[in-house]
Amino acid sequence: AGLPAPVDPGGVHCLPVLRETPLFRDLGDQALRHLAAGCTRRTVARGRMVCDAGAALDGMYVLIDGRVKLAILSAEGAERVIDIVLPGGVFGESAPFLDAPSPVYAEALCDCNVLSVSRERLREAVELWPAVALALLTSLAQNVRTLTRDLEACCLLSAGQRVARFLLNEATCGRGTADEAEVALPA
Numbered sequence: 001a002g003l004p005a006p007v008d009p010g011g012v013h014c015l016p017v018l019r020e021t022p023l024f025r026d027l028g029d030q031a032l033r034h035l036a037a038g039c040t041r042r043t044v045a046r047g048r049m050v051c052d053a054g055a056a057l058d059g060m061y062v063l064i065d066g067r068v069k070l071a072i073l074s075a076e077g078a079e080r081v082i083d084i085v086l087p088g089g090v091f092g093e094s095a096p097f098l099d100a101p102s103p104v105y106a107e108a109l110c111d112c113n114v115l116s117v118s119r120e121r122l123r124e125a126v127e128l129w130p131a132v133a134l135a136l137l138t139s140l141a142q143n144v145r146t147l148t149r150d151l152e153a154c155c156l157l158s159a160g161q162r163v164a165r166f167l168l169n170e171a172t173c174g175r176g177t178a179d180e181a182e183v184a185l186p187a
Contacts, residue, residue: 013041014036014039014040014041014115015032015033015036017039017041017062017064017115018032018035018036018039018062018115018117019032020088021062021088021090022088023062023090023093023135023136023139024062024135026131026135027129027131027132027135028129028131030129031125031128031129031131031132034121034124034125034128035117035121035122035125035132037121038059038117038118038120038121038122039115039116039117039118039121040115040116040118041064041113041114041115041116042113042114042116043111043112043113044066044068044108044111044112044113044114045108045111046108046109046110046111047107047108048107048108049105049106049107049108050068050106050107050108050114051092051102051105051106052102052105053072053073053101053102053103053104053105054101054102055101055102056101056102057092057095057101057102057119058095058116058118058119059092059095059096059116059117059118059119059121059122060090060091060092060093060095060096060116060117060119060122061090061091061092061106061114061115061116061117062088062089062090062114062115062117063085063086063087063088063089063090063091063112063113063114064087064112064113064114064115065087065112065113066087066108066109066110066111066112066113067084067085067086067108067109067110067112068084068085068089068091068106068107068108068109068112068114069081069083069084069085069106069107069109070082070083070084070085070091070104070105070106071104071105071107072103072104072105073105082104082147082150083146084109085106090139091106092106093136093139093140093143094140095119096119096122096123097123122136153165167183170183170184170185171183172184
């Protein structure tokens with residue numbers, strides 16, 4: 001009662017994806033259905049852009065499968081990878097709240113499927129369900145923490161120390177001796 005009409009009646013097909021996405025998995029069914037009604041799903045081929053730096057985003061993205069690189073380019077063309085998004089990950093979650101262009105570009109590292117959650121639906125959901133606002137704030141706070149750690153590493157650690165820290169953070173201890181570990185590189 002009093003909820004806006006669905007933008008995309010076919011959004012029901014997006015509902016299972018939202019239910020499995022860590023950001024949204026603890027939300028109630030009504031909030032998830034509301035968000036799903038404003039979703040669109042698309043396939044992005046390897047090497048193609050999900051979004052360009054400087055583009056106005058009409059929502060945020062959920063990666064269904066594949067891998068997406070978030071990066072920035074300097075004026076000289078040097079690239080800095082900010083993150084590699086894996087399935088279930090989200091990006092562009094600040095877009096619904098800022099009227100600013102995307103500071104990063106998102107490139108598909110392999111063929112992938114992404115879900116776009118509309119800006120309007122996200123804003124409405126934040127107003128209607130405090131749990132949606134809390135989930136988004138938590139995600140944004142985690143991003144700030146990650147970026148702060150990355151900035152610290154870039155400014156205060158040598159290249160060798162940064163590689164060692166990365167490998168230690170990604171390592172999974174083996175079942176054998178205590179000094180064995182495996183590292184699965186995301187890209």
